[in-house]
Amino acid sequence: MALTVDPTTSPKNTAAVTIPSRQPAYLTELNPADNSKFIQVRVYRKWTAVKIPGFTPVSFSCILLDKKGSAIQANADLKEKQRFEHDLQLNNVYKIQGFGFEKADSWGKTLDNDFTLCFGKYTQVEQLTDNDFPYHYFNFAAFNELNTRLEKKNPILTDYIGYVHNVEKVKEYGGATTTRVKVRNIGIRNLKYNKTNTTGAHLQVQTQRLTGWELERNRNRVPLGTLLQIDPKTQQRVLFTQEAMIAQIDTNHHWYYQKCDECGGKLTYGYLHGQCHQYGTKPNPENSYCFRIVITDGTGNALLSCFTPQTDGLIKDVNALLQEVENKDPATIPAAVLALQNTKHVFQFQFATPSAKGPPTFILKKIMGNPPAILPASSTGPSSPLTVPTTVNTDEGYTPPPTTPTVTQDTPIDAPTVTVPPPDPSAKKELFPASTNEECDPISKKQKKE
Numbered sequence: 001m002a003l004t005v006d007p008t009t010s011p012k013n014t015a016a017v018t019i020p021s022r023q024p025a026y027l028t029e030l031n032p033a034d035n036s037k038f039i040q041v042r043v044y045r046k047w048t049a050v051k052i053p054g055f056t057p058v059s060f061s062c063i064l065l066d067k068k069g070s071a072i073q074a075n076a077d078l079k080e081k082q083r084f085e086h087d088l089q090l091n092n093v094y095k096i097q098g099f100g101f102e103k104a105d106s107w108g109k110t111l112d113n114d115f116t117l118c119f120g121k122y123t124q125v126e127q128l129t130d131n132d133f134p135y136h137y138f139n140f141a142a143f144n145e146l147n148t149r150l151e152k153k154n155p156i157l158t159d160y161i162g163y164v165h166n167v168e169k170v171k172e173y174g175g176a177t178t179t180r181v182k183v184r185n186i187g188i189r190n191l192k193y194n195k196t197n198t199t200g201a202h203l204q205v206q207t208q209r210l211t212g213w214e215l216e217r218n219r220n221r222v223p224l225g226t227l228l229q230i231d232p233k234t235q236q237r238v239l240f241t242q243e244a245m246i247a248q249i250d251t252n253h254h255w256y257y258q259k260c261d262e263c264g265g266k267l268t269y270g271y272l273h274g275q276c277h278q279y280g281t282k283p284n285p286e287n288s289y290c291f292r293i294v295i296t297d298g299t300g301n302a303l304l305s306c307f308t309p310q311t312d313g314l315i316k317d318v319n320a321l322l323q324e325v326e327n328k329d330p331a332t333i334p335a336a337v338l339a340l341q342n343t344k345h346v347f348q349f350q351f352a353t354p355s356a357k358g359p360p361t362f363i364l365k366k367i368m369g370n371p372p373a374i375l376p377a378s379s380t381g382p383s384s385p386l387t388v389p390t391t392v393n394t395d396e397g398y399t400p401p402p403t404t405p406t407v408t409q410d411t412p413i414d415a416p417t418v419t420v421p422p423p424d425p426s427a428k429k430e431l432f433p434a435s436t437n438e439e440c441d442p443i444s445k446k447q448k449k450e
Helices: 011-018 078-087 143-150 318-324 442-449
Strands: 037-051 056-065 071-077 093-097 100-103 115-119 124-127 171-173 181-183 240-249 256-259 286-289 292-296 301-305 343-351 362-367
Touching: 037 071, 037 078, 056 078, 071 078, 286 318
Parallel strands: 071 115, 301 362
Antiparallel strands: 037 056, 037 093, 056 071, 093 124, 100 115, 171 181, 240 292, 240 343, 256 286, 292 301, 343 362
16 A cells, blocks of 8 residues: 655645745845845846956956845856856846845945945846836945045945046056056056066975875975075965974964855854755755964064864864863864964975065975974074964955865966975985875876886
8 A cells, every 4th residue: 555645735735835935135234144035136246256466267256236226246256157247238127035143344345335245146136127226226325435435445436526637558567477466557646667577486396195104204394484586376286295383373464264064254253145946945055174373484574374184183173172171162272272382293284375575484284293292481492582473364354265176286387396305314214105195196106116
């Protein structure tokens, strides 16, 4: 006898019925902790955001206007660009639902809003025939307000009514080793451009992973003082190793964060990734370390960002630590993290994405050694006064870098590659072979057979 179930009384359908329908909202009424609203807006502007100075595309962006004349910026990952380029046409009006929220970033902000919308795979777009929407958005500034707006760290889209008294010819700036940029100087405000031609020395590095543990933990041993003086763009994705001491924990930075279980992006407290989950489902965010440390090897002090799971071998699992601490505020550094100060390790790391200002910073890739050994505070002193650079991104706008392949670390074509000499023969060799889980490249396997 077949078992029949009334679909109207099944638990699954009962849960579906209880999900409330989305309600309309003006842009000023949106709440980052509530994804139960939909908006009706006109597409005012759209563009592809790029990363300077390489002009690398990073996301799709647009500005939306509602009937009250309010504006908001919306962003989507680059993989969704083709879809939204097609679905969102300039000057057309749409009903949009299934979006998320994120805190307005520090570099791509165009409007004076605290947050931007996020579009993703669960975002639904429906074109409307209603045409009672404004076609333009303005944010006017008086002449005496221009300097104040331009001198802000993150200037916003600004409108000014005035006159143009001089337009210069297009000029090209940049040297042979830097990105060349074309600029036209318009005589509204005096601007001074300086032609720069900066060159940096290239390191001779080994880019292939080595098979032996002892060889790998000594690959590309470069003093921190040397790394801090080269151009990070010439050595992106190259792995370096160095034995150094953790001299300081950056207490001005959060020690952990929650990331979206769907896209892996950082979740700002109270903000929802409605674009990543079906409406009515419960997200399951994951915890990850994100603390920063200052390391020193006697030649320089470097800022190193540490994320999960690269922290394995340095500190216990982040979820285990969260169960132990009473105060789970990300801004309150627990004793277990502070205890890492004055401990010595062999770090494997790479350059972080270069910033416009300040010294280079680094990202931890692996701990290459035995359990940490506690060092007396007076045994090894820093090479210079310990100060945490203030030019790096704050945690509010900082997102951990995307995962990159670890089988090979490619360098730019203009960066020469040589093999680093083997370690001192007098050093103690590893008596056990590398783990089967250790990644190796085809070239290394071939060398092993020969």
